[in-house]
Amino acid sequence: MFGRHVAGDAELVNDFPHTLMSEAPLEDGNALPDERLKVLFAYCHPTLVLETRVALTLGMLGGLTNDQIAGALRVPPAIVAERLAGARAKIKKAGIPFGVPRDGSLPERLADVLATVYLIFNEAYAGDGQLAAEAIRLGRMLAELLPDESEVHGLLALILLNDGRRTSRYRHGELVLLDDEERTLWDRERVAEGEQHLARARALYGHGAYVLRAEIASVHMAEPVDWPELVALYTELARLVPSGAVELNRAIAVAEVAGPEPALVIVERIEFEPSELDHYCSLHSTRADLLRRLGRTIDARYAYGRALQLTRSEPERRFLKRRIAELPPPAAADCEAFWDNALDRIKAAAEADEIEDAEAPAEDARAQRRRLPADAPDPAAHLEHVQPQLAKRERPPHGADH
Known part of the structure; x- marks a missing residue:
C-alpha cells in the first residue's frame, strides 16, 4: 500500500502533500495512481544517488521497513537509515517537485525512474521474491500510466x-x-x-x-x-550502452557462433581494460569456461578460483567448485602453455602500467602472482604431475652431442 512507509520516516512522509498519502491500492477505482507516479519521479530525481532512490522507492511506495530494505540490498540497516535521512535533507533543501515532467526533460527523467526499477529487479534476480514483486508492480504501474x-x-x-x-x-x-x-x-x-x-x-x-x-x-x-541473432542484438546494445557487462554477454554469444577462441579475445580485452567488472564473478567464470573449452585447464583452474573468491552466492560457489573438480589433471603441454600465457599477461600488464617496475622480472612475477586469487592452487602443486614428462622432453636423444 502507498501509505505504508519506512519505519522512522514519518517526518519525511508528513512533508508530502496530503493527496500523496492515499491508502488506496493502484487497482482500486478510488486510487490515485497519478499521484504515485509523481512521487516515483520525485524519489528518482537525479540529485539523489541511485542507491538512495532505490531505498526511498522500496520504503515509501513498496512499504518495506528499514530492516527489510537492508536485507534485500545486503547492507546494514544503519546505512539504509543514513541514506534516507540524507535524502530527506536533500529533498527539503533542493525543493524537489512532485510531478511528472511535462517539458523536454521527460525522457531523461524517465530514464532515471527506469534505472531505479531495473536495479530493484537486479537485486531480486538471485531469488528475492519480495523485491521481484515490487519491481513488477512498479513496472505495471508505469506501463498503465505511460x-x-x-x-x-x-x-x-x-x-x-x-x-x-x-x-x-x-x-x-x-x-x-x-x-x-x-x-x-x-x-x-x-x-x-x-x-x-x-x-x-x-x-x-x-x-x-x-x-x-x-x-x-x-x-x-x-x-x-538463435545465437547469430543474439550476437546482432548484443552488438546493437553495446552501441547504445557501451559497457563491460554487455561485451561479456556478447562474448558468450560469439562463443556459440564462432567458437571459444574469438570469444576469449573479447573477454580478455575486458579484463585488461579498466571497467566495472574488475570484481565481477561472471567475468572470471566466463573466461574460465572458455579456457576449459580450449583445453587450457591450468588457466581455467585459476580463473575459476578467482570467480570463486568473488561470488557471494552459495549456489554459485558450489557450482564453481564442481567445475574445478571436473577439470582433468594438467599435462606437460598445459603447464608450458600456462607459463607462456602468464609471461604474455605480465608483459601486457607492464605495457598498461598495471605493474610499476617492468624492468625487474622477479618483481613482475611476484606482482603477477598477487593478481591471482588467494585460494588459487599453488603452481608448484602441479609439478608432481608433469616433472616426469618434462624430463623426457628435455632429455637429449640417444647419440646426440652433449
Missing part, C-alpha cells in the same frame, strides 16, 4: 520474462544453467505477459536499451536459441 513509452514496456517485458524463470533457476538449492532449466517449471502466464509488453514496445517502434534487453531475454528462451 502506455505510449516503448522503454517502459521494454523494461516490464524484461522483468516479466526473467521472473517467469525464477522457479527453474535453482534445483535443490543448486544453480541451474539456462540450457538445463526445466521449462515446464516456467510461469507461462508471466512469460506470456512479458511477450505482450515486448510486442507493445515493438508496435511503438522501440529500439532503446530496455527493449533490446527484452528482445535478448526472449531469444534466449526460444528453442532452439
Whole structure:
C-alpha cells in the first residue's frame, strides 16, 4: 500500500502533500495512481544517488521497513537509515517537485525512474521474491500510466520474462544453467505477459536499451536459441550502452557462433581494460569456461578460483567448485602453455602500467602472482604431475652431442 512507509520516516512522509498519502491500492477505482507516479519521479530525481532512490522507492511506495530494505540490498540497516535521512535533507533543501515532467526533460527523467526499477529487479534476480514483486508492480504501474513509452514496456517485458524463470533457476538449492532449466517449471502466464509488453514496445517502434534487453531475454528462451541473432542484438546494445557487462554477454554469444577462441579475445580485452567488472564473478567464470573449452585447464583452474573468491552466492560457489573438480589433471603441454600465457599477461600488464617496475622480472612475477586469487592452487602443486614428462622432453636423444 502507498501509505505504508519506512519505519522512522514519518517526518519525511508528513512533508508530502496530503493527496500523496492515499491508502488506496493502484487497482482500486478510488486510487490515485497519478499521484504515485509523481512521487516515483520525485524519489528518482537525479540529485539523489541511485542507491538512495532505490531505498526511498522500496520504503515509501513498496512499504518495506528499514530492516527489510537492508536485507534485500545486503547492507546494514544503519546505512539504509543514513541514506534516507540524507535524502530527506536533500529533498527539503533542493525543493524537489512532485510531478511528472511535462517539458523536454521527460525522457531523461524517465530514464532515471527506469534505472531505479531495473536495479530493484537486479537485486531480486538471485531469488528475492519480495523485491521481484515490487519491481513488477512498479513496472505495471508505469506501463498503465505511460502506455505510449516503448522503454517502459521494454523494461516490464524484461522483468516479466526473467521472473517467469525464477522457479527453474535453482534445483535443490543448486544453480541451474539456462540450457538445463526445466521449462515446464516456467510461469507461462508471466512469460506470456512479458511477450505482450515486448510486442507493445515493438508496435511503438522501440529500439532503446530496455527493449533490446527484452528482445535478448526472449531469444534466449526460444528453442532452439538463435545465437547469430543474439550476437546482432548484443552488438546493437553495446552501441547504445557501451559497457563491460554487455561485451561479456556478447562474448558468450560469439562463443556459440564462432567458437571459444574469438570469444576469449573479447573477454580478455575486458579484463585488461579498466571497467566495472574488475570484481565481477561472471567475468572470471566466463573466461574460465572458455579456457576449459580450449583445453587450457591450468588457466581455467585459476580463473575459476578467482570467480570463486568473488561470488557471494552459495549456489554459485558450489557450482564453481564442481567445475574445478571436473577439470582433468594438467599435462606437460598445459603447464608450458600456462607459463607462456602468464609471461604474455605480465608483459601486457607492464605495457598498461598495471605493474610499476617492468624492468625487474622477479618483481613482475611476484606482482603477477598477487593478481591471482588467494585460494588459487599453488603452481608448484602441479609439478608432481608433469616433472616426469618434462624430463623426457628435455632429455637429449640417444647419440646426440652433449
